[in-house]
Amino acid sequence: MEPTSQLEAVFASIPNGVIVYDLEGKILRMNPAALTLFEIASENLYRRKSYRQFVRRYQIRDENQQPISLKHWEINRVIRGDTALGAQEDTVMVHLPSGRSIYVIISCAPVFDSQRHQMGTVCVFHNITDRYQHELQVRRTSTSLLALIQAIADIPTLIDRWSPEATLLLPPAMSFVGQQLVELIGQMLACARVFLLSLGPPRDHLYYVAMWGLTPEQEQRRRENNGRFALSDFLDEATLAQLSANKEVRIPHDRVRLPFLDRDDLGPLTTLWMPIVLGKQLAGMLVIARDDLQDEYTPEEIALVRAIAMLIALVIECVQLLNKVDGTSGRAFVLQEANQLINEFLNLASHELRTPLAAMMGNIQLAQRRLEALRKRVEELSKTASREVEQVRQPLEHASESARLQERIIRDMMDDARIQAHTLTLHKKPHDLIKLVRETVAAAQRQAPERKIVLNIKYTGETVPIVADADRIKQVIDIYLSNALNYSPADLPVTVQLTVEGSVARVSVHDEGVGIPPEEQEHVWERFYRAKGITVQHELDLSLGLSLYICQELIKYHDGGVGLQSVPGQGSTFWFTLPVAPHQK
Structure with missing residues (x-):
């Protein structure tokens, strides 16, 4: 193979996006990975055009979702000839014409000729969207769980607003607890929608207590119909019997009746209905909606939803008991028991987060060991082979660091929750x-x-x-x-x-x-x-x-x-x- 052809083959096979600029910042080359990443049909569309013209096609933001000025980009520094710091990186969010958003690490470095005169700039774009979104989901889940614990901790201050004759699961003064719960489920299980439903008057009529994943208009329509329809208007007798027996039910979208909604409102979603039982009576449901094409609910996911349903029942019973008991010692005992059960829930929630993380860490470490063995075998081979190994090694290092970061977030989250609940145990x-x-x-x-x-x-x-x-x-x-x-x-x-x-x-x-x-x-x-x-x-x-x-x-x-x-x-x-x-x- 001719050297030029070999270079072209290497350039085309690089998995990261690569764009080469001249001294004026005009685009000379874009490899296929860059065309795919930035949704460009042909390299010729932007060849000899300024990088500024290229960037105008996109909305560029930093990690805090703030717009980025072009003058602050590292590429400007490199094109100006300021190469004292060597290659530098930016991490940005790029909003594409298709409506998708991607996260990329941009690394820019000068290109020199044999006389060490700068002849251009090369920028490498490493797509980290999947990793970033996964970490963001972990953070959002952590935040939701912390907000839930804080909401539960605030319940004793709201006791006076609770009416012993209340007919719904949670009164308006405590609806924020329900909202934190549905947001937690939505984040942890990546659901399309989550509902917390209550049964109330007239007998077994349906009320929407909290919702997640809907537009404001969809939420408003449901609230306007609170109490207008019985649970039997939505579900058949067999399903009602299972819920009353405290058994979860998986219902395809075509088996759910929608008395006041269009079929398109639900879409192709399969729902999991988890009963909330108080005193052996069905008092409400947690409903989770997923796309029909997704996998079945795992036993671990069902266990998590059931634990949250039990936590809701616990919150209600705790508040009711606090209204009934007299004296400071009685209330302290009830709160102590509540903290004990909340801590058990936290253990289950942390397990749900840590289990896939442990599996990911194991796979990363195995891949790293195999890659190191491969690296030793190819040390005597060509530089091209060594570069290919390095291209695989670096993403693994990033993934390993990412997993350690998530592990720390989860650890901090659980420690904080136990500190707030006064249930942290030390082994001195x-x-x-x-x-x-x-x-x-x-x-x-x-x-x-x-x-x-x-x-x-x-x-x-x-x-x-x-x-x-x-x-x-x-x-x-x-x-x-x-x-x-x-x-x-x-x-x-x-x-x-x-x-x-x-x-x-x-x-x-x-x-x-x-x-x-x-x-x-x-x-x-x-x-x-x-x-x-x-x-x-x-x-x-x-x-x-x-x-x-x-x-x-x-x-x-x-x-x-x-x-x-x-x-x-x-x-x-x-x-x-x-x-x-x-x-x-």
């Missing part, structure tokens, strides 16, 4: 703090081998004895380290230091980042707080602003303290203290 035992610090630093170094982590033990003794939950202390150190690595330049070290003064041990993590302004330092430990104006190194950091708050709470559980020292432009030092075990000092 004697441990050596030096060993815990060393193990955590070693694990972080394995996860980020390209970064330099310096460990400085300023203590002459062999051990620093503490009584603690080892996993939780490691978790705090890991969060400090992760933040330091994410929010500091990749070419500068992160320093971990352990000191002991009297009966107090102190662990600190210092980074060389931009620092935190004084007016923000007092807020960093607040729940859901994220510092403004700080650039994170990981382009898909979807954290919820919980990590430092959780660190503070975990250290409080250990009778210690947390703190921060930061000077803008000189980095930040996050620290925590723990009491040294008195009898072994």
Whole structure:
């Protein structure tokens, strides 16, 4: 094969979109992957046209959905000849002419001739839409679950608004709880629609308590028909009997009667009806709608929906009991029992999130091991083969990092929920703090081998004895380290230091980042707080602003303290203290 033909074949086979520009920013070449990515029929449509003309065809936004000005793009810097920083990346959302939106990482670099004179620019577009949307769904699910827990925690403040004679599942004052529940289901199970229905007067007539996945007009039409039709107007006798027996029912769209709706309103959706039973009586239903073409509901999904239906019944019974019991101690007992059941629900919800994540991590790690073995076998082969292996390796690294990020989000979400419900359990035992610090630093170094982590033990003794939950202390150190690595330049070290003064041990993590302004330092430990104006190194950091708050709470559980020292432009030092075990000092 001629060298030119070989180069053309390589260019055409690159899986990422590639666009080559001249010194004026005019398009010279677009590979097939770029044409497909940007929905362009032919390369000739944009050849010799400015990248500005090309970009005008699309709506470009950043990760926060804010419009991006062309002057802030890295391609401008490269075309201007500012190549001191080397290749740089942007992560953007591109709204395509077809109506679809994609997320891409854009990497731009100068192209030099043999004399090191810049002759153009090459931009590579890596499509991360699937990964980004999956992570976004995890974040939205996490947010929904946190909002649900907060809503349940607020119920005692609304007791006075509850009428013992209320006939619906949830009165208007507490409808927000139902709304959080349906949003949670919709996010976790990727449903088209979710309904929380109540039976009320006249006998067994249907009321819409909460809805998800509908337009405002569709919601309004349903609310206008609240109480006008009986459940028997929608379902046949056999289905009603199953629901009354506390059994879930799967109903194809053509078997659901719609007394006040057009058939097109439901569309080709298959519904799962989950009964909500109070005192052996059918009181309402959770209804989930999915496209007929999707897979059947799995046993795990059905178990999750049933758990939420039971949680709804629990909320109602809890409120009713709170109205009946007298005195502070009685109410405290009821709330304690409610927290216990809520915690069981959280365990099930976290399992539903973690199970597919664990499977994904396992597959990624297996693929990475096989790829490493392949890389060793092809080291002596051509550069082209090595590049092909590298093109496979990089997405796997991104996927692995993505899975670790999701795992951290889920962990933070569940810890926060248990802290709010006062159900967090620690397993305290004697441990050596030096060993815990060393193990955590070693694990972080394995996860980020390209970064330099310096460990400085300023203590002459062999051990620093503490009584603690080892996993939780490691978790705090890991969060400090992760933040330091994410929010500091990749070419500068992160320093971990352990000191002991009297009966107090102190662990600190210092980074060389931009620092935190004084007016923000007092807020960093607040729940859901994220510092403004700080650039994170990981382009898909979807954290919820919980990590430092959780660190503070975990250290409080250990009778210690947390703190921060930061000077803008000189980095930040996050620290925590723990009491040294008195009898072994």
